[in-house]
Amino acid sequence: MASSTLSYVVASYVITWIVIFGLLVRVLGAVRQARREYESAVKGGFNS
Amino acid sequence: MTNDRSTFAPPTAGWWPLFGWVSFLTFVFTQVYAVLTSPADRMMGHMQKMMYVHVPAAWVTFFAFGIVLLASVAFLWTEDERQDLLAASAAEIGAVFCALTLILGMFWGRPTWGVWWSWDARLTSTLVLFLIFVGYLALRSFVEDPQRRGQWSAAVGILGAINVPIVWMSVKWWRTLHQLQSDPRSLEPVYLRGLLLNFLAFTLLTVFFIRRRYEAARYERAAEHASQAAALGGYNG
Numbered sequence: 047m048a049s050s051t052l053s054y055v056v057a058s059y060v061i062t063w064i065v066i067f068g069l070l071v072r073v074l075g076a077v078r079q080a081r082r083e084y085e086s087a088v089k090g091g092f093n094s
Numbered sequence: 095m096t097n098d099r100s101t102f103a104p105p106t107a108g109w110w111p112l113f114g115w116v117s118f119l120t121f122v123f124t125q126v127y128a129v130l131t132s133p134a135d136r137m138m139g140h141m142q143k144m145m146y147v148h149v150p151a152a153w154v155t156f157f158a159f160g161i162v163l164l165a166s167v168a169f170l171w172t173e174d175e176r177q178d179l180l181a182a183s184a185a186e187i188g189a190v191f192c193a194l195t196l197i198l199g200m201f202w203g204r205p206t207w208g209v210w211w212s213w214d215a216r217l218t219s220t221l222v223l224f225l226i227f228v229g230y231l232a233l234r235s236f237v238e239d240p241q242r243r244g245q246w247s248a249a250v251g252i253l254g255a256i257n258v259p260i261v262w263m264s265v266k267w268w269r270t271l272h273q274l275q276s277d278p279r280s281l282e283p284v285y286l287r288g289l290l291l292n293f294l295a296f297t298l299l300t301v302f303f304i305r306r307r308y309e310a311a312r313y314e315r316a317a318e319h320a321s322q323a324a325a326l327g328g329y330n331g
Contacts, residue, residue: 058144
């Protein structure tokens with residue numbers, strides 16, 4: 047019984063950490079990609 | 095709409111990467127601290143440790159949707175597009191934490207109540223809150239005109255945030271399955287310390303996520319503006 051309830055606790059922490067890491071990767075990736083797109087758009091503007 | 099140069103000026107990361115590191119290390123520390131220092135509860139045993147992830151996740155959901163409310167009102171008031179981008183960033187992060195709250199609640203409910211889901215007032219109102227913000231994000235992807243998108247999503251954002259006090263009060267108004275909010279005075283200090291530290295860590299992380307997502311949104315908007323300006327320049331030239 048104790049080990050089965052413990053598995054729910056462990057699963058909760060694993061899910062939380064996956065979500066936090068996922069958000070970290072997603073948000074930082076979005077910043078990097080958006081900055082790259084901005085820089086290429088500005089470069090395109092100068093070249094036109 | 096306030097489409098001055100500052101709206102389209104790309105933001106700077108400034109000290110936010112450092113803030114991110116501090117937030118993340120605080121999160122790691124508070125999670126380990128709470129798990130290692132809290133003894134098994136007399137009633138719930140080790141299930142009590144779920145409190146350090148489920149309750150802070152619910153808190154930052156409310157916090158993020160509070161930012162949506164303030165930024166949406168500010169957008170309708172000032173028509174400054176930056177407020178709209180801030181509201182959208184907070185809605186995105188808030189929706190993720192709302193989903194996490196629901197999932198963690200299910201993992202707590204299964205061994206406690208014997209079911210993964212119950213149409214209890216707290217669970218149902220939280221699900222409604224989540225669906226409103228999924229709708230908010232879907233709406234933003236369907237509307238192209240920035241001004242109309244901002245106005246419509248501000249209306250939905252305000253409507254969604256009004257649901258937050260309903261979710262909070264649901265356990266008092268409708269006494270169903272979900273327990274009442276724990277009163278900090280009724281919590282043993284050893285549990286309260288871990289909970290408050292995790293509140294802090296989750297809040298820092300949420301501020302960081304929202305700020306960086308907002309930064310990305312500002313870059314996206316600045317890139318659109320630069321492309322439009324280049325196209326017009328090319329057309330005129």
